[in-house]
Amino acid sequence: MGLLKQWFLLILLLGVKVICQDYDNAYETTYPEYDSETELEPRIPPLVVTQPPDYGNPYIPYPQECARECYCPFSYPLAMYCDHRKLKAIPNIPRHIRHLYIQFNDIEAITAEPFVNATSLKEINLGHNSLKSSLVERNAFTNLKDLLLLYLDHNNLEEVPASLPKTLQRLSLGFNRISKLSADAMQGLASLTVLDLCNNRLTDAGIRGKTLSGMKALMQITMCNNKLKSMPSDLPASVLQLSLENNSIASIPDGYFKKTPNLLSLRVSHNKLKAVPYTVFNLSRLMELNLGHNQLSKAFFIPRALEHLYLNHNEFMDLNVTLMCPSLDQSKPNLLTYIRIDNNRLSGPIDYSAYSCFPRIRIIFYGEQKLEKKKTLPPTKKPRLMGDAPINGGDGNVYE
Template identity: 65%
Template sequence: MGILNHWSVLMLLLGAEVMYQQDYDEPYDSYDFEPEVPPDIEPPAFPHHTDYVNVYVPYPNECARECFCPPSYPFAMYCENRKLKTIPDIPQHIRHLYIQFNEIEAVNAKAFVNATSLRDINLSHNHIKSSMVDRGVFGKLKNLIQLHLDYNNLEEVPAPLPNTLERLFLGFNKISKLSADALQDLAKVTMLDLCNNKLTDAAVKGKILSGMKSLMQINLCNNRLKSMPSDLPASLLQLSLENNSISSIPEGYFKKTPNLMSLRISHNKLKTVPFKVFNLSSLMELNLGHNQLSKAFFIPRALEHLYLNHNEFLDLNVSLLCPTIQPTSPNLLTYIRIDHNKLRVPINTYIYLCFPRIQNIFYGEQRVDDNYLPPPVIQPSRPRSRGNVPDETQFEPSD
């Protein structure tokens, strides 16, 4: 895959709803998130859908009385921010259901009996509990492509889910385990968001995720992980593990994900990493900020953005970052952030030879190392003459 194609895929991923990059100076969970408040009036503009509407063909105008179905696009039903406590019955022709920002606690199969055309459901920002979700309620929707269940009170992933699903949003819940039953047969899922839950190492061990053969992006930020998740699928392009307690990366860990383009492991407990662990031919973004790293490591040729801020570097050994220079195949690094370390001297100018495309080195402020002892200043001893040393008083001027 060429560099241009890599950029195209990465930009597509960056358009996903939960795909964003921030460099936090404090742990992620220390922030107060203000709830999104949608307007009280009907939305003036509606999302662009790929479904083609033939204005000469009559379409059903049936719509739940609690909701709004725009005449310009009768396949969508808007029920958001209406203080609903239950899901209204969904007409058969509805393909897009927007019912976020309500007070719904239960998901009953009855509301979806006729909803055989649903492709997109947004149930985020409600109060849904796992114990009040009917088993298989989503599994029966054989056209479902996208499901938003983020910002609820789920303790586990609803099971089973339809094998047509491509994007699954489960962030900001209370999920502590991932059952094989819930994630099996999801071979078409390209994006899985599990940020801000209670997942531990036990939840992602084994082959829980390996069956998702089309997975391109997985977000596991702000959980309770202490080690890297195992058996990730080879299709993965972006891995987000910010705000966990990961302390090490095994040698050769990324051999199973050779196409990885973006890796975010900021706000963890890394002290050292294997020298060539990030030697991936497609890796373009590497965020290791807010760890405890102090030793340089090998930088792959394709990497463009490197974040090393808020670590423990006393110096940045450029010859380790870039052991060799290849004029015909230069390194592509353009940006490096190294602020809030313990650097005592500027970065060696050799870095511009190793990384000829670099445009910005954010040196910023550095922290004072309280344990740093400068090398002792040795005063040169007074030269001594061989033989008898004359008495200095004999050179004193006479009165």
């Protein structure tokens, strides 16, 4: 956490700025399925658990065995590249291979046969293929006892494959057709830290129960671009980042985050929130809160640790700083450094007390605000003298 905060302090500009320019497309995201925007400030980086390249011990001679359809570079002896080769099936994987890159092909099925000898595999990338759930064998990954990273994004999967290795740390299932998380498929994934389910067809009924609560190591959950109408239930206490952008979530229950007290980043932009409970975001470690593109109009409590707040494209007519910051403590000041409030219905400048409540504020992006729609009057009839012809007003109406 110390390094992360130092990163923010280095990138923030000195001095308070109120920015009034209006920029379109200001929220940058890796999921271009919906209209998003480029952030004006550096965002908290995704809490992605990455695996350092495994080049092996250069003093140990590795066999040069490689599937004839693929490429095994001499400088990276533990990897096999089979991507962009129009493959219809997974070739047999040699025993020494630890990293298999077989994305961007035409593979529909996964069987256990190619992995019989590949017990050293740590990473498999099967993204951008044509995988179908009905053609994925239940025991396809059973023997892969060291597998850490599995990428199955951009396929035609309708459910999470069963019997995944318990060692798995990252599972990417974005851009599929998954509507339900079965307890059977998610059971035993106690080591999973990152779960990507963006751009699927998940519904509230599809993730009910304690499907996710058993994942005690889970830190990052992304469910953007789905069909959720409410917040997912029974999340594990280990969650640090929750991304639910572009769903149809209409409310957040009071006390919802009591089970996830360590949350650092929450993104619920592009939903249907009209109001939230006053203290619902009172989390001691929350640093980023994105509520842009909703229908919020009432202020809520801002936790002390929060640094980045996005309220753009809502219905605020004023920002009640007294409600956002009900008390001042000079020994423990609020850490808010950036707030975005453009495209609301604000009609005046920000209350000066905001700078007292948030002494570390650096940028207030005010931008352009929504204009009240002008009422259009129905066309009036002009008296016509006897013998006058009807007048065409040029707007589709004929005035007598």
